[in-house]
Amino acid sequence: MKILIAGSNGMLGQDLNNELADDHIVIAATSKIMDITNKKKVLKYVESIKPDVLINAAAYTDVDGCEVNVEKAYAVNRDGVENLTIACRENDIPLIHISTDYVFKGNSNTPRLENDELGPLSIYGKTKLEGERTIMKNHDKYFILRTAWLYGYNGGNFPKTMLELSKNHDKINVVYDEIGSPTYTPDLAKGIAELLNSDKYGIYHLTNSDSTSWYDFAKLIFKIADIDVEVKPVTANEFARAAPRPSYSVLNNEKWKNNGFTPLRSYKDAIKEYIHLLKKEEN
Numbered sequence: 001m002k003i004l005i006a007g008s009n010g011m012l013g014q015d016l017n018n019e020l021a022d023d024h025i026v027i028a029a030t031s032k033i034m035d036i037t038n039k040k041k042v043l044k045y046v047e048s049i050k051p052d053v054l055i056n057a058a059a060y061t062d063v064d065g066c067e068v069n070v071e072k073a074y075a076v077n078r079d080g081v082e083n084l085t086i087a088c089r090e091n092d093i094p095l096i097h098i099s100t101d102y103v104f105k106g107n108s109n110t111p112r113l114e115n116d117e118l119g120p121l122s123i124y125g126k127t128k129l130e131g132e133r134t135i136m137k138n139h140d141k142y143f144i145l146r147t148a149w150l151y152g153y154n155g156g157n158f159p160k161t162m163l164e165l166s167k168n169h170d171k172i173n174v175v176y177d178e179i180g181s182p183t184y185t186p187d188l189a190k191g192i193a194e195l196l197n198s199d200k201y202g203i204y205h206l207t208n209s210d211s212t213s214w215y216d217f218a219k220l221i222f223k224i225a226d227i228d229v230e231v232k233p234v235t236a237n238e239f240a241r242a243a244p245r246p247s248y249s250v251l252n253n254e255k256w257k258n259n260g261f262t263p264l265r266s267y268k269d270a271i272k273e274y275i276h277l278l279k280k281e282e283n
């Protein structure tokens with residue numbers, strides 16, 4: 001199968017490339033090769049490649065930055081997605097698109113279903129929701145995968161930040177009143193690979209299973225890494241950031257499982273593997 005990945009240089013994009021390259025022809029498009037905000041170029045490029053499927057891992061993902069760079073956020077996360085969708089429609093190929101738990105308000109305490117009420121709190125969440133809407137409006141063959149709290153080898157992320165901070169801090173403040181499911185990008189990439197031969201189009205929630213707070217996740221990271229540092233619980237309000245975040249954004253993965261796709265392992269197993277790999281690299 002010939003697969004075109006938009007945003008191939010990102011954290012998930014690189015793991016997708018690693019996951020798919022052995023069994024498929026992967027065309028890895030960075031923003032330099034295919035700026036998704038440039039409609040003409042997108043249409044021309046997709047037409048020239050003639051992929052069997054397009055995976056969109058490109059997005060403007062700086063959640064706090066989106067509050068300031070609102071135009072850019074809409075240009076990439078809504079208009080760019082629209083351009084890719086139209087290219088997929090014109091070439092009659094499926095689009096696999098990645099969305100986020102931040103499309104939810106996060107004021108409930110049960111795992112969110114695909115059709116639950118939406119209500120993004122941040123500009124990032126709003127632009128990602130508009131991205132979802134433009135796909136549904138313009139094409140039939142789509143998978144929208146909402147995922148959450150990503151981390152992997154190839155990008156800045158929460159576990160890496162914690163490990164870095166522990167090098168020169170004895171005490172680290174971490175938010176305890178935001179609950180979610182940390183998700184390991186190589187695991188997510190495996191899940192995405194399962195969609196390639198499927199026509200069970202629609203919206204799916206896909207994260208590593210089980211949930212935690214940032215605070216408990218940080219404590220687990222230090223326990224696995226065998227690092228002695230004091231983790232102090234603070235509220236999201238105390239920990240000033242530009243964008244508001246949902247306080248509870250666990251995603252219910254039942255639809256994924258009920259459609260015959262393989263559930264992802266617990267975040268506890270994934271983070272163990274990740275920390276051990278980072279430690280191995282260090283030695």
Ligand SMILES: NC(=O)c1ccc[n+]([C@@H]2O[C@H](COP(=O)([O-])OP(=O)(O)OC[C@H]3O[C@@H](n4cnc5c(N)ncnc54)[C@H](OP(=O)(O)O)[C@@H]3O)[C@@H](O)[C@H]2O)c1
Pocket residue numbers: 006007008009010011012013030031032034035036037056057058059060061062076080098099100101128147148149150151155
């Ligand atoms: N990170 C998370 O915690 C999280 C949580 C839930 C959902 N998601 C979603 O998961 C997906 C992957 O996230 P990620 O963390 O892997 O993202 P990332 O590491 O920030 O990578 C995003 C990629 O998007 C590309 N990009 C940005 N603007 C572009 C443009 N105009 N044209 C083409 N490419 C452009 C960048 O390409 P260049 O590097 O080539 O400039 C970058 O490599 C995104 O859809 C994100 O919204 C992420």
